[in-house]
Amino acid sequence: MQESQLEIDPVPAHVAIIMDGNGRWAQQRKRPRLFGHKAGVDSVRAVVETAREIGVKHLTLYAFSTENWHRPGFEVKGLMSLLKTYLQVELDNMKTNEIRLDCFGQKHRLPEDVHQVLDQVMAETIDCMGMRLNLALSYGSRTEIIAGVQEIARKCSAGVLDVRDIDEQLLSDNLYSADQPDPDLLIRTGGEHRLSNFLLWQLSYAEIYFTDTMWPDFRKSQFLEAIKAFGNRQRRFGRTGGQLESK
Ligand code: IPE
Ligand code: IPE
Ligand code: MG
Numbered sequence: 001m002q003e004s005q006l007e008i009d010p011v012p013a014h015v016a017i018i019m020d021g022n023g024r025w026a027q028q029r030k031r032p033r034l035f036g037h038k039a040g041v042d043s044v045r046a047v048v049e050t051a052r053e054i055g056v057k058h059l060t061l062y063a064f065s066t067e068n069w070h071r072p073g074f075e076v077k078g079l080m081s082l083l084k085t086y087l088q089v090e091l092d093n094m095k096t097n098e099i100r101l102d103c104f105g106q107k108h109r110l111p112e113d114v115h116q117v118l119d120q121v122m123a124e125t126i127d128c129m130g131m132r133l134n135l136a137l138s139y140g141s142r143t144e145i146i147a148g149v150q151e152i153a154r155k156c157s158a159g160v161l162d163v164r165d166i167d168e169q170l171l172s173d174n175l176y177s178a179d180q181p182d183p184d185l186l187i188r189t190g191g192e193h194r195l196s197n198f199l200l201w202q203l204s205y206a207e208i209y210f211t212d213t214m215w216p217d218f219r220k221s222q223f224l225e226a227i228k229a230f231g232n233r234q235r236r237f238g239r240t241g242g243q244l245e246s247k
Contacts, residue, residue, distance in 0.1 A: 012184035012230050014058035015051060016206070018198055019043070021190025021214030028214075034078040039216035041086055046219040048133060052097050054227065058132045058180050060104065062198050066140030069109070080114050083137070087117045091124060098130030104176035105139035132180060139176075141200040148174035177202055185230045187223075189215045207233045 019040060026036030044061065051059045064079060087101075094101060101121050110118065118137075151174050155161035172178065182202045188194075191212040195203070209226045211218070234241060 008054055008224070008227055009231055011055045011227065012207075013056070014060070014181050014183040014185075015056050015227075016060040016062070016183035016186045016199055016203065017047070018062045018186070018188040018190075018196060019215045019218075020188060020192055020196075022216060024190065025214035025216045033075055034082075036214075036216055037075075037079055037082055041082055043215055043218050044086065045090070047223050048099070049097075050220045050223050052099060052131050054224075056131060058134065058183075060134040060136060060177075060183060060199070062136045062139065062196075064105075064137050064139070065197060066106065066138055066143060067197065069138070080111050083135075084114045084117050087114075087121050091121050094121065094125050094133070095128065098128040100125045100128040100130075100132050102132060102134045102176075103137050104134050104144075105137040106143070107137070109138045134177070134180070136198070140197045141195075142197060144175055145171075145201055171201065175201060182206065184235075185209060185226070187211070187226050189213050189218045205235070205237060207235065 022036035022040040023033040024036070025039065026033050029035070044063075047061075048059065063083065068079075069076065093099075101118075103118055103122065107115055107118065148171055152161065152166060152170060156163055156166075172182075177199075182204070183199065183206045185208075186199075186203055186206045187209045189211055191210075191214075193210055207230055209229055211222070211226065213222055234244065236244060
């Protein structure tokens with residue numbers, strides 16, 4: 001069936017994904033963990049393409065957490081190398097499909113060559129208006145919030161900001177996601193039911209979809225299933241179901 005014929009209503013404007021389960025997927029197949037990460041890259045391709053196709057406007061993928069630096073050096077190296085290749089290979093594709101790349105996280109902690117490719121892809125796609133693709137790399141939500149609070153405190157002590165001006169919008173404006181809306185839908189693959197320090201501020205009213213499917217098995221149809229499940233949720237934002245129905 002063509003995607004255009006699929007009943008997807010509404011399409012979430014912003015989808016965030018914790019891409020988990022690569023290592024276990026590989027271990028189940030008696031292969032090294034990096035084999036799972038490689039297969040996971042194909043899931044990234046499939047999900048980015050599908051998101052663009054159905055009209056998602058912002059897609060945020062948790063690719064590497066600040067905590068992931070504690071993994072064995074060999075695995076970290078392998079992940080960085082996969083990331084670099086992904087960015088190099090996908091640049092043309094992103095431009096063709098009008099996808100703008102951004103990085104949420106501590107770019108300066110990434111290896112120099114990865115940092116460079118990332119900057120290049122971000123610069124070359126800056127005018128793309130079809131979809132924003134945010135890769136969370138060396139990302140940790142608490143660190144992000146603290147940096148935002150520090151920036152606000154600096155402005156207050158310099159006298160350019162008054163304490164009474166601090167509100168939710170101002171903190172949002174001082175996070176990596178500053179000019180983008182909060183996620184409507186969070187997907188976590190791999191069977192774990194936790195947030196793992198991901199977008200703690202931004203996810204405050206997101207719908208959450210957990211699936212046992214390991215990330216390398218999460219492709220187009222699994223993604224569409226999650227989007228359809230989102231369509232069946234009633235987002236009440238504190239109101240009653242009755243209030244929403246009488247609207
Ligand atoms: C997610 O898969 C990818 C990263 C965290 C980089 P994992 O590597 O965490 O896979 P599991 O959870 O060990 O199966
Ligand atoms: C979360 O996965 C980070 C990414 C998907 C990049 P982890 O597998 O690292 O999460 P925990 O540590 O098991 O919660
Ligand atoms: Mg994991």
